[in-house]
Amino acid sequence: MSEEEIPAVVVAFEGDDHIVSTTTPLDTTELEKLVGCEVLYEDFKGILWKGLVTGLFENESLVVRFSEEAISQGGPSGLGQGSLVKIIPRTG
Secondary structure, eight states, X not given: OOTTOEEEEEEEEETTEEEEEEXXXXXXXXXXXXXXXXXXXXXXXXXXXXXXEEXXXXXXXXXXXXXXXXXXXXXXXXXXXXOEEEEXXXXX
């Protein structure tokens, strides 16, 4: 993981959405800046799945939605509670 990437852990599911919590606590203002950022998850086969931060969950976690392609395949393989994902902040 590069310095720019923010690691987060899947903590829950809401339908097709994944609720993730950053491994380093961030305040609500910092979390809001991550809405719209790309999310990457690498499964056990080395396949990268792309998602997007779509919003905040109870002002302390982030809502992530993976691509429609991933959802149509039953979701990213192996992605469950405790899985690590990477959030790619927008630059500039």
